[in-house]
Amino acid sequence: MPEHREGKSMSADALQCPDCGTSLAVPSRRARGAWRCPRCDAQLSGAWALRPDSLLALTVATAVLWLPALILPLMRLENLGLDREASLLDCVLRLMEGVYFPVGVLLLFTLVIMPLLNLLSAGRLLWAARDHTPSTGQPDPFWMKAYRHSREWAMTDIFLLGILIAMTKLGDMATVTPGPGLFCLVVAVLLRLIVETLAQPDQLQRLLEARNGD
Amino acid sequence: MATNAPPGQQRALAWSLLIAAVVWLVPANLLPIMSVTETGRGKASTIADGIWQLFEAGMPGIAIIVFVASLLVPFFKVLVLAVIYWRVPHENNPRISTRAYRLVYWIGRWSMLDVFVVALLAAVVEFGNLARVEPGPGIIAFALAVVLTMLSAHAFSPQQLWTQDPDGADHGHP
Numbered sequence: 448m449p450e451h452r453e454g455k456s457m458s459a460d461a462l463q464c465p466d467c468g469t470s471l472a473v474p475s476r477r478a479r480g481a482w483r484c485p486r487c488d489a490q491l492s493g494a495w496a497l498r499p500d501s502l503l504a505l506t507v508a509t510a511v512l513w514l515p516a517l518i519l520p521l522m523r524l525e526n527l528g529l530d531r532e533a534s535l536l537d538c539v540l541r542l543m544e545g546v547y548f549p550v551g552v553l554l555l556f557t558l559v560i561m562p563l564l565n566l567l568s569a570g571r572l573l574w575a576a577r578d579h580t581p582s583t584g585q586p587d588p589f590w591m592k593a594y595r596h597s598r599e600w601a602m603t604d605i606f607l608l609g610i611l612i613a614m615t616k617l618g619d620m621a622t623v624t625p626g627p628g629l630f631c632l633v634v635a636v637l638l639r640l641i642v643e644t645l646a647q648p649d650q651l652q653r654l655l656e657a658r659n660g661d
Numbered sequence: 662m663a664t665n666a667p668p669g670q671q672r673a674l675a676w677s678l679l680i681a682a683v684v685w686l687v688p689a690n691l692l693p694i695m696s697v698t699e700t701g702r703g704k705a706s707t708i709a710d711g712i713w714q715l716f717e718a719g720m721p722g723i724a725i726i727v728f729v730a731s732l733l734v735p736f737f738k739v740l741v742l743a744v745i746y747w748r749v750p751h752e753n754n755p756r757i758s759t760r761a762y763r764l765v766y767w768i769g770r771w772s773m774l775d776v777f778v779v780a781l782l783a784a785v786v787e788f789g790n791l792a793r794v795e796p797g798p799g800i801i802a803f804a805l806a807v808v809l810t811m812l813s814a815h816a817f818s819p820q821q822l823w824t825q826d827p828d829g830a831d832h833g834h835p
Binding site for chain 1: 763779796
């Protein structure tokens with residue numbers, strides 16, 4: 448979500464709804480269920496407590512899988528004795544040659560740069576939100592902004608559905624076998640979805656403010 | 662993005678990005694998005710052709726997914742955004758509009774699906790003269806249209822929908 452969605456906190460127990468601007472009292476930490484704005488129904492926090500330690504662990508696991516997901520072959524195609532493999536990076540580079548360069552750049556942006564930024568910003572923010580990290584004040588606002596934008600522009604989840612469709616399309620023309628890169632990509636995308644669902648930006652922001660406030 | 666710009670200017674930017682997206686949607690749907698060459702014979706296909714081929718190949722489930730992501734969603738999103746922007750000056754049901762905005766905001770990115778499929782096919786089907794897939798000019802227009810609608814939704818802020826309320830006095834910045 449864009450930066451104008453940032454909930455402006457006015458004090459420790461009140462904030463403004465980022466969508467409609469209503470002043471709201473923050474419910475107690477023990478309250479259960481997702482918290483939504485009563486006026487416009489914006490989701491202000493997820494249904495689960497945000498646990499920075501476990502989410503940071505998942506982010507590190509995603510980072511480990513990320514490089515192999517990028518460079519190992521996603522699938523292998525065999526046709527009349529010839530075979531060919533392609534990795535995620537191959538797809539990006541294939542479109543970056545020739546007149547389709549702008550589309551290639553868009554792929555580079557949505558499949559490589561933004562997911563990387565998502566990993567870095569989630570890692571940085573969750574690290575700062577941990578109880579055991581020595582408090583060094585709020586992390587740079589750049590990271591929260593990067594986290595919000597990268598949630599939308601990192602499109603590896605959509606790419607995964609694209610792989611499924613490409614494999615079915617190719618199924619009747621050649622023999623298709625999934626490669627090791629596909630396995631890494633599936634796990635990395637699943638882990639990223641868990642982190643993103645549990646670490647809602649507004650909720651994370653409030654946690655950081657509560658930890659580093661005053 | 663246009664966070665601190667006055668609401669009118671914000672909306673003008675959102676409108677112009679949306680109109681640009683509509684313009685690009687035309688070539689996106691008329692020009693071929695890729696061409697498949699098999700044993701010397703080439704065949705170009707547009708977005709609609711691709712969906713039809715999937716149907717004929719007996720994969721209606723996948724065909725419906727592609728139809729929703731690459732045909733239905735782009736047009737639906739442009740239409741919904743236009744209605745939301747149009748209604749802002751005399752908005753009488755901001756709750757519904759905000760919900761619609763949130764919905765199209767998050768489904769719009771799924772339209773990139775077709776771009777990814779073309780990239781994958783072009784990268785993996787490279788058997789020289791025997792069989793190869795080349796991207797077509799439609800894919801540039803399509804990618805542009807998707808990005809422009811996403812940017813248009815970015816330029817708009819749903820807070821604008823709520824400022825007309827009678828109790829809007831306390832909605833300024835703290």
